Amino acid sequence: MISRRIQRVNELLLQSIAGYVLENQPPETGLLTFTAVEATDDLMEAKVFYSVMGTPEERARAAESLDRMRWELTRSMRRLESLKRIPHFHFVFDDTPSRAARVHDLIEEIHLNPDGSPRPPSV
Template sequence: MQRSDRVGDEIQKVVADLIQNEIKDPRLPPMVSVVEVRASRDLSHAHIYISVLGTEQQKKDCAAALKSAGGFMRREVARRVRLRVSPELHFVFDESIERGIRMSRLIDEAMEGISPDDSDS
């Protein structure tokens, strides 16, 4: 495991804690999770993959809230992870969970259309 991977894991824990416990912005929906953090090799950048279950408007509001809290989170990450260089935080929405939910619904709908007699053949 590379140092950037270990630092990414630590940043993920810190950012998740900040979002859940420190940032009191009403634009943040209750179902926000930090899926993954990928830090660059020189640790100057960290791409933070966020999952938000909600409407498109809630996602836009969440993006605005994260952008406005970005400076605070960057300082806290540098302080808590104890890095010489504070990485620039880039928030990216991860759609994989929503895609999985949609696929599951489609499979359920397709299975409803199959009668029990059809499944034997």
């Protein structure tokens, strides 16, 4: 179980990372969203989960952009006085939002007649 302190650190890192990237993100990276941060108990490492709504090319550019920003991001985190140690960030692509959208589309298809009109609700 994650300690309350690590949960607060994860939230702080998530907000700080999202704010930094929002200000410094190149426009060609698509719609980039950070979904979670999971720091280790010793704060040496942190997985930063992100999703990109866009083409596969935009996803690849977002990953490259995040890798390039890693050093400046770590340096900007040093201003967080509440943390003694800034973890090493590992960016992990999170495809949950796109999978959820696909499931939603499939459910919508089930509720359509072959001609594309909505089916009446079953009783």
